[in-house]
Amino acid sequence: MQTTTLLIIGGGPGGYVAAIRAAQLGVQTTLVEAGNVGGTCLNIGCIPSKALIHAAEEFHKLSDYAGDSPLGISLQSPGVDIVRTVAWKDGIVTKLTGGVAALLKKHGVQVVKGWARIIDGKTVEVQPSGGPDNATEMGQPQRFSCEHLLLATGSEPVELPFMPFGGPVISSTQALSPASLPKQMAVVGAGYIGLELGITYAKLGVKVSIVEAQDRILPAYDAELVKPVQAALKKLGVALHLSHRVSGLTESGDGLRIVADQNPETVLPVEQVLVAVGRRPRTAGYGLETLLLEMSGSALRIDDQCRTSMRNVWAIGDLTGEPMLAHRAMAQGEIVAELIAGKHRRFSPAAIPAVCFTDPEIVVAGLAPDEAAKQGLDVVSAAFPFAANGRAMTLESTNGFVRVVARRDNHLIVGWQAVGRGVSELSAAFSQSLEMQARLEDVAGTIHAHPSLGEAIQEAALRALGHALHI
Numbered sequence: 017m018q019t020t021t022l023l024i025i026g027g028g029p030g031g032y033v034a035a036i037r038a039a040q041l042g043v044q045t046t047l048v049e050a051g052n053v054g055g056t057c058l059n060i061g062c063i064p065s066k067a068l069i070h071a072a073e074e075f076h077k078l079s080d081y082a083g084d085s086p087l088g089i090s091l092q093s094p095g096v097d098i099v100r101t102v103a104w105k106d107g108i109v110t111k112l113t114g115g116v117a118a119l120l121k122k123h124g125v126q127v128v129k130g131w132a133r134i135i136d137g138k139t140v141e142v143q144p145s146g147g148p149d150n151a152t153e154m155g156q157p158q159r160f161s162c163e164h165l166l167l168a169t170g171s172e173p174v175e176l177p178f179m180p181f182g183g184p185v186i187s188s189t190q191a192l193s194p195a196s197l198p199k200q201m202a203v204v205g206a207g208y209i210g211l212e213l214g215i216t217y218a219k220l221g222v223k224v225s226i227v228e229a230q231d232r233i234l235p236a237y238d239a240e241l242v243k244p245v246q247a248a249l250k251k252l253g254v255a256l257h258l259s260h261r262v263s264g265l266t267e268s269g270d271g272l273r274i275v276a277d278q279n280p281e282t283v284l285p286v287e288q289v290l291v292a293v294g295r296r297p298r299t300a301g302y303g304l305e306t307l308l309l310e311m312s313g314s315a316l317r318i319d320d321q322c323r324t325s326m327r328n329v330w331a332i333g334d335l336t337g338e339p340m341l342a343h344r345a346m347a348q349g350e351i352v353a354e355l356i357a358g359k360h361r362r363f364s365p366a367a368i369p370a371v372c373f374t375d376p377e378i379v380v381a382g383l384a385p386d387e388a389a390k391q392g393l394d395v396v397s398a399a400f401p402f403a404a405n406g407r408a409m410t411l412e413s414t415n416g417f418v419r420v421v422a423r424r425d426n427h428l429i430v431g432w433q434a435v436g437r438g439v440s441e442l443s444a445a446f447s448q449s450l451e452m453q454a455r456l457e458d459v460a461g462t463i464h465a466h467p468s469l470g471e472a473i474q475e476a477a478l479r480a481l482g483h484a485l486h487i
Contacts (some may be wrong), residue, residue: 019162020046021159021412022035022038022162023045023166025168026335028057028342030168031349038113038352038353043353043357045124046162047126049128050145052117056280058113058165060188069216075113081393084183090112097299137327137328138161142159148453165328167304167324169297170297171298172298174295176204179265185289186291186292192213199287200285202226202272203227203290205291206226207292207294208234209449213290214290217247224307225255233249238477249348259277260276270285270287271286272284272286314337320363321352331478332345341464365451368447371440373440376435380432381447383421384433385397388431396422396424397422398480406467415436416436417436417476422456422480428453429449429450429455438467460474
């Protein structure tokens with residue numbers, strides 16, 4: 017039996033940040049992770065998907081230049097070697113996960129590679145990474161006694177029970193490491209994961225169809241933000257089948273059966289089907305049931321200090337439900353580490369920004385106009401279009417806008433939304449203004465660099481005050 021002050025199960029963004037911060041504060045820390053540190057985000061999620069999105073965009077851009085480019089650039093028809101592309105993506109992942117491992121070592125965190133099984137709230141058994149079936153070859157399990165237990169096990173893709181992963185049916189994990197590109201792909205689910213990967217494959221030359229049970233894409237975002245993305249899908253030739261349900265594969269496996277209400281079933285020809293209908297907290301396989309913790313649906317219930325219903329058992333990240341975002345998990349991990357070290361912290365952010373890396377990108381922070389109205393707030397909102405922004409013109413990307421939402425009585429800003437090329441980089445300014453309780457006058461009176469996309473932030477605030485300068 018080994019002893020440690022803090023034992024963390026899961027080495028994703030939340031777990032490894034908690035480990036590093038706890039070690040910085042002098043807390044003896046052990047981190048248990050079955051795979052590579054970095055979790056879903058670094059290994060099979062955020063980072064690899066953005067790498068493929070970038071590669072697809074560059075290829076698509078070159079393909080446009082093979083035609084009649086208004087920029088005066090021309091070249092022969094380009095090609096893509098997807099094996100080399102995946103190898104480049106994997107190189108980025110290896111560099112980042114290696115960097116995290118080095119940071120953990122530098123700060124003195126004990127990293128144990130293996131499968132964790134909870135015995136009770138103070139005891140965890142770790143089976144070496146070969147898994148339970150390889151105990152003889154991989155060595156005997158280790159047991160750890162801890163004062164604090166932090167659960168950071170993340171989430172996993174949701175399967176369709178009648179069409180499980182395997183063969184032509186793939187999850188986002190397989191979609192990020194293709195050995196070859198299919199000619200035809202159907203994406204089930206028009207949320208941000210399905211659209212990000214669907215657009216990526218379409219830009220790489222795959223004929224993509226998207227099937228969504230609801231009546232529009234990106235149902236979690238308001239309709240005005242979605243319009244430029246829907247226009248881009250049409251331009252890419254992506255077929256949308258909205259208000260359609262999936263019935264399953266054909267017997268031959270080369271067709272996806274879909275049906276809309278009161279309509280006969282149709283079949284989409286496919287080589288692959290990417291199922292992206294959501295993610296769920298990873299609660300099975302490590303003995304969580306032995307703790308009898310309070311649940312909130314399929315997620316662990318926590319308070320504003322990330323405490324579960326059991327003393328000195330903490331939980332962070334996707335395991336605790338929506339929003340399932342890496343930066344949320346990181347912030348929670350830091351807070352737990354500081355609480356264990358004796359500091360006073362609470363998780364009460366003014367806003368958690370969310371980015372959809374589609375083409376164009378979408379970023380939201382705080383309240384949209386309709387959300388503010390539902391909360392009983394009397395608000396004013398104003399948008400500034402990128403069509404009136406010089407930098408957007410030079411980037412050949414004038415679709416989209418920046419929108420601000422503020423209280424009518426005192427001009428306190430309660431939300432930001434944007435859609436357009438590269439707007440993910442505006443998320444820091446959005447969050448900062450919300451955390452600092454900025455008012456419209458604060459943003460309008462701040463000098464913004466010219467030419468930049470960020471000018472649209474200032475112009476939106478000016479417009480909300482009734483005196484926009486460039487529209």
